[in-house]
Amino acid sequence: MDKIEIKDLKILIADSNLFIARTLFSILEAxxxxxxxxxxxxxxxxxxxxxxxxxxxxxxxxMEDRSGLEFIKKIRTNRSSxxxxxxxxxxxxxxxxxxxxxxxxxxxVTEIISKPFSPEQVLQKLDNAVNNKRDFIEVEEFVxxxxxxxxxxxxxxxxxxxxxRSAVKNNx
Amino acid sequence: xxxxxxxxxxxxxxxxxxxxxxAAIEFVSTLNKxxxxxxxxxxxxxxxxxxxxxYNIETEASTFGWPRVTRICKWLxxxxxxxxxxxxxxxxxxxxxxxxxxxxxxxxxxxxQRDSDLFQELYPDLKNIVSDI
Numbered sequence: 001m002d003k004i005e006i007k008d009l010k011i012l013i014a015d016s017n018l019f020i021a022r023t024l025f026s027i028l029e030a031x032x033x034x035x036x037x038x039x040x041x042x043x044x045x046x047x048x049x050x051x052x053x054x055x056x057x058x059x060x061x062x063m064e065d066r067s068g069l070e071f072i073k074k075i076r077t078n079r080s081s082x083x084x085x086x087x088x089x090x091x092x093x094x095x096x097x098x099x100x101x102x103x104x105x106x107x108x109v110t111e112i113i114s115k116p117f118s119p120e121q122v123l124q125k126l127d128n129a130v131n132n133k134r135d136f137i138e139v140e141e142f143v144x145x146x147x148x149x150x151x152x153x154x155x156x157x158x159x160x161x162x163x164x165r166s167a168v169k170n171n172x
Numbered sequence: 173x174x175x176x177x178x179x180x181x182x183x184x185x186x187x188x189x190x191x192x193x194x195a196a197i198e199f200v201s202t203l204n205k206x207x208x209x210x211x212x213x214x215x216x217x218x219x220x221x222x223x224x225x226x227y228n229i230e231t232e233a234s235t236f237g238w239p240r241v242t243r244i245c246k247w248l249x250x251x252x253x254x255x256x257x258x259x260x261x262x263x264x265x266x267x268x269x270x271x272x273x274x275x276x277x278x279x280x281x282x283x284x285q286r287d288s289d290l291f292q293e294l295y296p297d298l299k300n301i302v303s304d305i
Contacts, residue, residue: 022195023191026194027191031188062227117235119185123185123188
């Protein structure tokens with residue numbers, strides 16, 4: 001896959017804290033991101049997601065009493081959008097406890113960025129999410145990016161012995 | 173990454189840091205009022221709104237370098253969202269709120285030593301109620 005240029009990116013920010021959303025907007029704007037849409041509610045974010053082409057989504061975990069995770073699950077399983085269900089989703093959260101991280105991973109987030117975030121972290125996570133996509137898994141229990149980041153070659157698991165292969169839709 | 177790409181990346185980050193500094197100035201100018209709004213919601217006993225407002229101040233304060241404000245707001249967020257180890261007494265909540273108000277009373281001229289002493293004094297009470305702060 002060719003590397004996506006930052007000026008061509010279209011990013012959706014969903015955060016009920018407009019101050020943080022605006023800060024993230026300013027950071028992305030300073031990077032030169034082509035189009036940035038900010039939504040204060042999940043309803044608005046959902047509408048934008050279904051009606052606009054989006055390359056990456058930043059969403060806050062705590063939004064509307066933790067409904068941010070439901071929003072992510074909806075994106076991962078719904079086919080009626082202009083966007084592919086494997087759109088990179090970056091969860092920005094002030095909560096980095098184990099429980100939150102596991103819930104986010106199981107909901108299908110691509111990257112997690114903890115608040116406070118710095119421009120360096122935002123750039124690194126964005127680049128990783130957009131230009132270093134992991135295989136997309138669609139099975140009954142889980143829809144989202146492969147939880148394994150490393151692409152190890154384990155000879156015993158290669159070829160027909162690799163049961164994971166049947167669940168992987170290769171997006172490259 | 174070649175030299176040109178590295179230079180381009182450094183320039184992007186430098187521009188973004190300037191943008192964050194601008195947001196930090198705006199944050200400081202609203203901090204006092206935000207804490208005052210949080211106090212009103214706590215007095216009205218609107219727990220859900222208190223947890224949300226505390227979370228917002230917590231994440232902003234952490235982004236813009238106010239560590240003690242961050243920790244007290246985290247504590248308040250956990251208290252009002254029911255994530256405590258021991259039921260908090262109103263007196264401790266009031267003490268935390270008063271400390272918070274003092275820390276943000278003049279945000280253009282923060283008093284590091286006073287805030288540090290205040291937090292050290294408060295810490296055992298806070299820790300008893302929410303162990304993870």
